[in-house]
Amino acid sequence: MLSRVLDKTVSIGLGKAYCSTNWEEILVIHGLGSCIGLALYDPATRASVLCHVVLPSTEEANPKEPARFANTAVPWALNQMLSLGARRPSIIAKIVGGASLFGASTSLLSIGDRNIKAVTDAIAHAGLKLVAKEVGGDKGRTMTLYVADGRIEIRSAMSPMVVL
Amino acid sequence: MDSFLPAVRAGLQQSQAGLSGFTGADVKVEGTRVELMPVLDMAGLTGPKDQVVVGIYVGFEGSITGHGLLMFDQESAAWLVEQIVGSRVEGPVSSDSLARSALLELGNITISGFLNGLADWFNMTVLPTTPHIAFDIMAAILNSVLASVSVSAENAVSIETTFSFPSKDSVSGYLLLLPDHASLQTLFTQTERSKGECSAEFLTRQ
Numbered sequence: 100m101l102s103r104v105l106d107k108t109v110s111i112g113l114g115k116a117y118c119s120t121n122w123e124e125i126l127v128i129h130g131l132g133s134c135i136g137l138a139l140y141d142p143a144t145r146a147s148v149l150c151h152v153v154l155p156s157t158e159e160a161n162p163k164e165p166a167r168f169a170n171t172a173v174p175w176a177l178n179q180m181l182s183l184g185a186r187r188p189s190i191i192a193k194i195v196g197g198a199s200l201f202g203a204s205t206s207l208l209s210i211g212d213r214n215i216k217a218v219t220d221a222i223a224h225a226g227l228k229l230v231a232k233e234v235g236g237d238k239g240r241t242m243t244l245y246v247a248d249g250r251i252e253i254r255s256a257m258s259p260m261v262v263l
Numbered sequence: 264m265d266s267f268l269p270a271v272r273a274g275l276q277q278s279q280a281g282l283s284g285f286t287g288a289d290v291k292v293e294g295t296r297v298e299l300m301p302v303l304d305m306a307g308l309t310g311p312k313d314q315v316v317v318g319i320y321v322g323f324e325g326s327i328t329g330h331g332l333l334m335f336d337q338e339s340a341a342w343l344v345e346q347i348v349g350s351r352v353e354g355p356v357s358s359d360s361l362a363r364s365a366l367l368e369l370g371n372i373t374i375s376g377f378l379n380g381l382a383d384w385f386n387m388t389v390l391p392t393t394p395h396i397a398f399d400i401m402a403a404i405l406n407s408v409l410a411s412v413s414v415s416a417e418n419a420v421s422i423e424t425t426f427s428f429p430s431k432d433s434v435s436g437y438l439l440l441l442p443d444h445a446s447l448q449t450l451f452t453q454t455e456r457s458k459g460e461c462s463a464e465f466l467t468r469q
Contacts, residue, residue: 113409129313130402133410153410200407201320201395210410239403241313256315256399257355 114167116150118179122247129241131196133211135169135218135234136242138193139176139227140249141185147246148176148183152196154210155217169217173225192227193251193263194218195242197234211235231263267454270384271297271422277380281372282426286347291427292373295435298421302409302441305419316340317356318404319370320395323378326387327449329442330408331374333424334401339434340366346428357398367396373424377438385453412441419447 107123113134117126126149128136135152150166157168165175180190197215215234222229233240233253243252251263271294279292317340321331335343337356344362345351347369356362371394382389397404412419420440427433442450 113406130400130404130406132399132403132405132407134406198403198407200318200397200399200404211407237397239399239407241400241402254313257357 116166146183146185173221274377274380278376281376296423321374322392327446
């Protein structure tokens with residue numbers, strides 16, 4: 100049984116996303132630093148989308164990897180949820196990440212704060228409910244989304260696990 | 264990539280000179296494996312993604328712009344601190360202020376020295392920025408830097424680097440050079456040019 104569960108674990112890289120309604124699947128983003136893990140979930144259908152958002156925005160209307168940018172990730176993920184059968188009013192959003200591991204004193208490495216704002220703004224703009232977040236700070240996080248119940252576990256170095 | 268190796272050696276020689284001056288010991292810094300790889304392939308470079316490592320970051324500006332990152336596992340970091348300060352740290356290296364300072368300075372000297380060596384080799388101006396240190400999950404450290412370059416850079420230089428001390432022991436870490444796309448092109452253009460100049464000089468001597 101354990102190996103069966105492990106086989107259903109999907110690791111999501113920088114700028115990638117994964118969509119599922121399979122209750123056995125477990126979606127993981129390893130080592131979120133300044134990036135944001137954006138999870139959309141519908142409890143009724145178990146429709147789930149997890150995006151590994153890297154940067155706040157792009158000028159491109161149709162980027163090759165829409166999950167890479169906050170301003171395209173949210174509308175893209177919402178469309179994926181609807182095509183998986185989710186009902187818009189029941190979709191909830193949770194976000195994790197946006198840390199500044201090296202401090203926010205260098206402009207390039209303060210992307211974390213800008214990512215948090217961009218994703219939060221895009222979620223509000225889409226009219227989605229942001230029900231939980233674990234963002235900011237100076238620690239990296241590994242985020243795990245369980246399609247079975249929408250639970251999110253967050254593990255950080257030298258810190259207790261957090262559940263959203 | 265082979266024609267870039269002399270420039271890497273020149274950079275590491277400057278790192279070695281700087282570290283020997285810093286520690287007062289005869290430190291050897293050698294690149295045991297040098298690779299050009301897609302930036303997105305770097306995420307699993309040094310081991311398990313959830314392994315906690317120390318990363319020292321130094322950005323750079325001038326003729327070329329980008330990021331430098333030096334990473335060690337925790338055990339290697341503790342050993343390096345012992346070589347620098349002369350005593351073993353009790354408990355985690357990350358919670359010892361002297362150990363943090365020692366590693367920050369070691370990283371700063373290694374990366375800045377390497378950049379100065381490259382600048383001298385190619386006759387360019389390269390200005391290192393203020394160093395920063397983080398103790399965290401390896402994937403988080405890498406991703407924080409890769410997030411900044413994943414749009415502007417496609418490839419990066421990975422140098423598996425060995426630090427040897429007079430005790431005859433050594434540890435390895437990864438020195439990563441992540442120039443933006445234009446800067447990497449500049450480096451390779453300069454590499455081809457310097458190769459041509461070396462060949463011309465060789466022919467003249469014949």
